[in-house]
Amino acid sequence: MARLAYIAALVAAISPAAALQLADVVATYGLTESYNFTFPTQALSGSEADNWILDKWSINSQHGISFGKEDIAFVADPSAPLTRRDADAPDLEGRADVLAAKDNTPVLRIEYPKGSYSAGTGGTQFYAQPLNATSQSQNIFPNTTSNGQFERMLLSYDVYFDDFFVFNKGGKLPGLRGGPDPIGCSGGHQAVQFKCFSSRLMWRDGALGEVYAYIPTSQKNFCSTLDVVCNNDFGTSLGRGKYSFQTGRWQTVWLYVALNRADIANGVVAFYYNGTKAFEFKNLEIRNSDTVESIGGVYFSTFFGGYDSTWASPVQQFSYFRNMQLYAGLGAANGTGNRISAATVAQPSILLSAVLASMAIALAGGAML
Numbered sequence: 526m527a528r529l530a531y532i533a534a535l536v537a538a539i540s541p542a543a544a545l546q547l548a549d550v551v552a553t554y555g556l557t558e559s560y561n562f563t564f565p566t567q568a569l570s571g572s573e574a575d576n577w578i579l580d581k582w583s584i585n586s587q588h589g590i591s592f593g594k595e596d597i598a599f600v601a602d603p604s605a606p607l608t609r610r611d612a613d614a615p616d617l618e619g620r621a622d623v624l625a626a627k628d629n630t631p632v633l634r635i636e637y638p639k640g641s642y643s644a645g646t647g648g649t650q651f652y653a654q655p656l657n658a659t660s661q662s663q664n665i666f667p668n669t670t671s672n673g674q675f676e677r678m679l680l681s682y683d684v685y686f687d688d689f690f691v692f693n694k695g696g697k698l699p700g701l702r703g704g705p706d707p708i709g710c711s712g713g714h715q716a717v718q719f720k721c722f723s724s725r726l727m728w729r730d731g732a733l734g735e736v737y738a739y740i741p742t743s744q745k746n747f748c749s750t751l752d753v754v755c756n757n758d759f760g761t762s763l764g765r766g767k768y769s770f771q772t773g774r775w776q777t778v779w780l781y782v783a784l785n786r787a788d789i790a791n792g793v794v795a796f797y798y799n800g801t802k803a804f805e806f807k808n809l810e811i812r813n814s815d816t817v818e819s820i821g822g823v824y825f826s827t828f829f830g831g832y833d834s835t836w837a838s839p840v841q842q843f844s845y846f847r848n849m850q851l852y853a854g855l856g857a858a859n860g861t862g863n864r865i866s867a868a869t870v871a872q873p874s875i876l877l878s879a880v881l882a883s884m885a886i887a888l889a890g891g892a893m894l
């Protein structure tokens with residue numbers, strides 16, 4: 526008996542935690558709608574690849590593909606044996622392994638040219654909204670208020686970096702965004718006028734992962750909360766280093782966001798890496814006004830940077846994406862949270878609102894209970 530117990534304890538100690546199932550996580554969060562992004566059955570490049578995305582993925586028309594049209598391609602899975610990126614290269618033509626790879630559903634490949642960082646110099650950015658109209662289902666959890674919009678979403682995708690990928694100082698990866706402003710909440714444009722939020726993933730130096738969010742930071746003591754870093758380049762890092770990206774292997778990421786009730790800071794951001802929960806924040810102020818009434822969809826945003834050339838990709842390199850799925854549900858987060866005092870009204874100009882926002886931060890810092 527003692528020996529059996531010892532073996533059981535040993536097995537428990539050495540086996541990794543059983544991977545969670547996506548369907549279970551989705552059910553736990555009360556997500557009732559789902560959408561799978563369709564991928565082409567053949568490799569595509571150039572405008573054919575762009576048009577696939579524009580035609581099939583419900584791209585926000587104001588946003589379009591905001592940059593990097595030339596950096597998008599659908600190619601053979603880089604993990605397939607002996608696959609080469611260019612399966613049509615003359616020296617590979619007719620080889621059985623290459624042909625087999627060509628038969629697999631292609632994956633999305635994004636290029637980061639040598640020297641590229643931010644400012645549209647490499648990578649790509651678009652806003653996909655396949656689930657922005659609700660079925661008005663009332664099948665929501667008890668004590669959860671619903672405005673009839675999707676206030677909670679989960680994004681799942683697989684991401685792959687080539688062997689020897691050089692992460693440098695950091696870069697963006699796809700996440701979620703919402704609010705009536707489809708352009709703001711990135712590139713140093715704060716959530717002015719409180720009309721958007723964004724929550725992308727980022728890799729940092731040493732392939733450390735995080736959620737990089739454009740959300741209000743006026744909540745008292747928020748920036749000194751454990752695992753929160755309020756960066757001087759605008760976005761807020763959540764859970765930095767709670768997981769790390771790997772090269773030469775596919776890895777699955779699940780990002781869950783539930784908007785807070787507009788009057789209390791009970792918003793949720795949870796992140797799962799390859800079937801294991803890496804972190805969860807439950808007391809976030811993601812919006813401070815019901816102007817942001819829903820999560821709109823996938824903010825497919827990936828590039829090196831960072832705002833200066835020290836963030837640049839030192840060589841031409843690629844990331845790959847596949848199996849992108851979006852889940853959505855009704856109802857804001859239903860936990861408890863501090864009252865949000867810096868409530869907002871629509872403001873006439875960006876400049877004025879920026880001034881008012883900084884005043885609100887100053888007031889909140891001094892006067893918030």
Ligand SMILES: *[C@@H]1O[C@H](CO)[C@@H](O)[C@H](O)[C@H]1NC(C)=O
Pocket residue numbers: 559560561850
């Ligand atoms: C989406 O893809 C997943 C994984 O392949 C599958 O289990 C699920 O049934 C699909 N969902 C829809 C709505 O097609």
Ligand SMILES: *[C@@H]1O[C@H](CO)[C@@H](O)[C@H](O)[C@H]1NC(C)=O
Pocket residue numbers: 582583584585586654655657821
């Ligand atoms: C919903 O998504 C479509 C793109 O599919 C976009 O054109 C439209 O503006 C979105 N509606 C809202 C309310 O965001």
Ligand SMILES: *[C@@H]1O[C@H](CO)[C@@H](O)[C@H](O)[C@H]1NC(C)=O
Pocket residue numbers: 553554555666667668669859860
């Ligand atoms: C709050 O929502 C969660 C799912 O997000 C659900 O499991 C829980 O039962 C709800 N709690 C209450 C008090 O309604």
Ligand SMILES: *[C@@H]1O[C@H](CO)[C@@H](O)[C@H](O)[C@H]1NC(C)=O
Pocket residue numbers: 668
């Ligand atoms: C749900 O809300 C009602 C009142 O609004 C309250 O009495 C009840 O305790 C709440 N239930 C839970 C599980 O929080």
Ligand SMILES: *[C@@H]1O[C@H](CO)[C@@H](O)[C@H](O)[C@H]1NC(C)=O
Pocket residue numbers: 771774775776777799
């Ligand atoms: C993630 O999980 C998949 C499936 O279990 C596995 O093939 C892959 O190697 C894992 N990736 C990493 C980076 O551990």
